[in-house]
Structures are given as structure tokens and as C-alpha cells.
Amino acid sequence: MDTIRRRGDRACRLIGLVGIVVFLISAFTPLAYRLNQWMAEPARLAPSDAIVVLGGTISPSGLLSLESLRRTNRGIELYLRGLAPVLVLLGGSTGGGPTEAEVRAAQAKLHGIPADAILTDTHARTTREEAVRVKALLEPRRARTVLLVTNGGHLPRARPLFERAGFEVRSVPSDPPIEPDTPESRLAETRVLVKEMLGWLYYRIAGYI
Amino acid sequence: MEATFIAALAGLTSIGAYYVGARALGLSSAGLAAAVGTMLESIGVVLIFLAVNLMTSVLIVLAVRSSTGTFVSAYATDDVVWLGLSMIQGLAFQAWRKSAAEG
Numbered sequence: 001m002d003t004i005r006r007r008g009d010r011a012c013r014l015i016g017l018v019g020i021v022v023f024l025i026s027a028f029t030p031l032a033y034r035l036n037q038w039m040a041e042p043a044r045l046a047p048s049d050a051i052v053v054l055g056g057t058i059s060p061s062g063l064l065s066l067e068s069l070r071r072t073n074r075g076i077e078l079y080l081r082g083l084a085p086v087l088v089l090l091g092g093s094t095g096g097g098p099t100e101a102e103v104r105a106a107q108a109k110l111h112g113i114p115a116d117a118i119l120t121d122t123h124a125r126t127t128r129e130e131a132v133r134v135k136a137l138l139e140p141r142r143a144r145t146v147l148l149v150t151n152g153g154h155l156p157r158a159r160p161l162f163e164r165a166g167f168e169v170r171s172v173p174s175d176p177p178i179e180p181d182t183p184e185s186r187l188a189e190t191r192v193l194v195k196e197m198l199g200w201l202y203y204r205i206a207g208y209i
Numbered sequence: 210m211e212a213t214f215i216a217a218l219a220g221l222t223s224i225g226a227y228y229v230g231a232r233a234l235g236l237s238s239a240g241l242a243a244a245v246g247t248m249l250e251s252i253g254v255v256l257i258f259l260a261v262n263l264m265t266s267v268l269i270v271l272a273v274r275s276s277t278g279t280f281v282s283a284y285a286t287d288d289v290v291w292l293g294l295s296m297i298q299g300l301a302f303q304a305w306r307k308s309a310a311e312g
Contacts, residue, residue, distance in 0.1 A: 012253030019256045
């Protein structure tokens with residue numbers, strides 16, 4: 001019993017040590033930023049049939065998350081640069097509040113994008129569903145090439161899904177080209193990175209990508 | 210700059226704590242190594258609870274999705290509160306283990 005307990009103690013110490021080392025590296029070095037840059041694909045800006053802005057999150061009161069805003073702004077910028085005639089905005093609601101796609105569409109209109117150039121979908125709940133629903137949404141327009149806007153860590157999972165749906169995908173990361181320099185922002189970046197890696201792993205195991 | 214300030218401040222308060230412990234409270238320096246070991250053990254237990262909590266919540270989300278067809282967002286598992294709850298669970302469990310070992 002004592003041997004088992006001692007082994008358990010040693011294992012816990014090792015896990016604790018690894019945890020502290022990972023925490024310190026994540027908080028005090030730019031490792032997460034470097035990994036994110038390594039994972040992210042470079043922006044491939046070319047005239048396309050549509051711009052697709054993937055959903056982020058929205059609060060029940062209708063406030064877009066920072067990531068959702070970044071993606072929306074990037075999509076609007078691409079449209080205003082004349083890279084595609086259609087802007088597809090995605091995202092449902094949280095707790096019965098306004099939908100993310102509608103809030104984003106309102107922002108796009110404020111930037112002068114005509115309503116008939118905006119398509120929205122509020123029903124897709126996962127990246128996989130987004131690919132399927134965007135395919136159905138763009139089918140009547142015979143869109144083949146899309147500029148896919150999402151954060152860099154999400155692209156390795158999102159791009160193959162849209163390629164499977166039949167699109168030629170041009171990746172456009174929404175991340176700002178600024179290295180986070182505070183421990184809190186570095187930890188937040190590590191969290192997003194870990195989440196995206198796990199999501200990618202799950203999609204691979206499930207055979208979605 | 211902020212990171213350097215935080216690291217320097219944490220270093221400073223650690224040195225201060227060592228000084229208080231060694232000089233004012235008369236704690237032995239040799240005991241510090243054992244204390245660090247205990248601290249690592251406790252953090253290890255907290256991390257184990259965190260991993261178990263997160264894995265269990267993901268499995269429950271996937272099970273509910275597949276068995277009932279109801280969509281439950283996996284983002285329910287992505288909440289910083291898990292860290293606090295795991296800390297409470299882990300520290301309580303570690304204290305329990307230690308009291309059993311001593312008793």
C-alpha cells in the first residue's frame with residue numbers, strides 16, 4: 001500500500017512540475033503565438049465568388065465577442081476591397097438573444113455593403129454544419145471559390161470541411177498580426193490554441209476531415 | 210514590460226516569504242525542499258481533477274448529442290470555472306490523502 005502511495009505521490013509531483021513549467025512557458029514566452037503562426041495558413045487574397053465569415057460567439061444581449069468582431073471586420077474589409085461580390089455571415093444566437101449573423105449583417109450594412117450582397121445563416125451550430133449550410137446557400141449562385149475567414153488556429157479544421165463541401169478555399173486568418181505581450185493575453189492565446197488542437201483531433205478521429 | 214514586472218514582483222515576494230519563514234518563524238531551509246514537493250503533488254492532483262472534469266464533460270456532451278439528438282455545445286466545457294472547481298476538489302482530496310497517511 002505504501003509503495004502504491006509513494007508511486008502516486010511521485011506521479012502527482014511529476015504532473016505538477018510539468019503543469020508549472022507549461023504554465024510559465026505559456027505566460028512568459030511567445031510560444032503560443034509562434035505555434036499559432038506555424039499552424040495558421042498565410043492569407044491567400046484573390047478574387048473569389050464569395051467571402052465566408054465563420055461564426056464566433058455572441059452574448060445573450062447581442063454583443064459580438066472580440067473574435068467574432070475580428071472575423072466580421074476582416075470579411076467587410078475583403079468585400080470593400082472588391083475581392084468577392086457576396087459576403088456570407090454565419091452565427092446563431094445565445095439564450096434566445098439576437099443572432100450573430102444578423103448583428104454582423106447590420107454592421108456590414110453600416111459600412112455601406114448593400115443588403116442584397118449579404119447572405120446569412122443562423123442555424124449552423126458547428127464548423128461542419130457551417131460548411132454544409134454554406135454549400136446549400138451558395139449553390140444557386142454557382143459559387144466555387146471562397147475566401148474563408150476565421151482565426152488561424154481554426155483554419156486547419158475549417159478549410160478541409162469546406163473543400164469537402166466542394167469549394168476551392170482561400171484561407172484568410174482573422175488574427176491581428178500583433179504578438180501578445182502580457183501574460184494574460186498569452187495564456188488566452190494558449191487556451192484558444194489548445195481548444196483548436198483538440199477540435200482538430202476530434203474531427204480527425206470522427207472522420208470529418 | 211508587464212511580464213518582467215510581474216515576474217520580478219513574484220520573485221521579490223518569494224524572497225520576502227523565505228526571509229520571514231527562515232528568520233522570523235525559524236523554519237529550516239531543508240524543509241523547503243519537502244514543502245516544494247508537497248506543493249507539486251497538490252498541483253498534480255488539481256491537474257488530474259481538471260483533466261478528469263474536462264474529459265467527462267466532453268464525453269457527456271457527445272453522449273447527449275448521439276443518444277438524444279439534442280445539440281449541446283461543446284463550449285459548455287470551455288469555461289475557466291473548471292480550473293477553480295478542480296482546485297477546490299484537488300486540494301480537498303490531497304488534504305484527505307495526507308491526513309489518512311499521517312493518521
